[in-house]
Ligand SMILES: O=P(O)(O)O[C@H]1O[C@H](CO)[C@@H](O)[C@H]1O
């Protein structure tokens with residue numbers, strides 16, 4: 001078998017326009033890329049433009065090009081979710097047919113009182129919120145009373161925020177493990193993830209300790225393309241939060257790539273430089289966490305431009321037997337109401353594996369895993385998705 005590599009880069013939350021079922025999610029009109037571009041008076045993305053980003057959708061500042069250097073298209077998500085886990089799982093062949101439970105009214109009383117009993121602290125909050133807003137609002141009360149700040153979002157998440165000067169980090173982690181056991185570990189999946197959200201500082205200028213955030217998720221309930229590539233004897237390198245999303249399954253090496261997207265790209269390049277064959281699966285989370293949820297179109301635009309600036313380096317690291325796929329896991333339109341993800345199609349650019357051509361609108365994100373597995377010569381039997389190569 002040839003020595004081949006595939007690199008999948010996920011621009012977290014960078015959607016490319018409303019999905020056909022966006023209305024069911026309350027997300028009609030969402031378009032992370034196009035609305036960001038319009039909000040800042042046009043994006044400057046010369047490298048993505050050259051690849052064909054402007055051929056995928058109408059994008060201010062990024063016109064279509066006559067002969068794109070990448071194959072280009074859109075993907076529609078089949079899973080009943082607009083979340084990171086569902087998006088990444090689907091890319092690797094696991095479709096969530098049923099949505100995971102969400103808590104628009106907060107968590108039921110029995111969950112909260114059991115969490116209070118098991119951890120010995122009271123709960124305040126218990127509603128959907130933006131993490132930065134709720135600590136500003138409830139931080140002073142937490143400092144006074146030592147209560148947990150529990151909140152959720154449009155996602156299936158149980159998030160616990162704790163001021164580390166009041167509640168030691170280890171105690172927060174222990175509490176999240178208890179919540180994880182209670183909400184996921186007893187046979188019923190009540191949330192997709194429990195998330196520890198430590199922060200510090202003074203009222204009015206609290207700062208989240210993103211490097212100490214910890215996610216406690218669900219395990220993949222079936223085989224993925226990651227398992228298939230690993231079983232074929234190749235390396236599977238996870239960069240950023242990918243390792244947590246798959247609970248480490250099918251992953252041979254984990255590069256956290258802290259603290260930002262630039263460091264994650266460094267990690268991806270390092271992985272490429274040190275491996276002969278296999279898959280690098282990288283998630284760039286700043287688009288989502290720092291700009292999408294914060295509804296910051298300027299920040300989103302700048303992060304896109306920063307990524308664009310690193311593209312030549314990434315392309316330069318690829319050889320003839322390498323494949324690069326750039327895509328996203330859901331939308332997170334920084335111009336949209338609220339602070340949650342948006343149900344969108346995602347952009348698809350694919351470099352390598354033949355002459356650039358239109359890839360159309362793919363019916364499932366699983367085409368990513370199918371294509372990577374096909375390229376690498378791994379077994380694809382029984383998993384959803386069609387290879388475009
Ligand atoms: O507002 P913050 O705390 O960043 O939380 C966001 O991050 C969560 C998980 O990535 C999302 O569900 C959303 O709630």
Ligand SMILES: [Mn+2]
Pocket residue numbers: 012013083084085288329330
């Ligand atoms: Mn995401």
Ligand SMILES: [Mn+2]
Pocket residue numbers: 013084288289293341
């Ligand atoms: Mn998010």
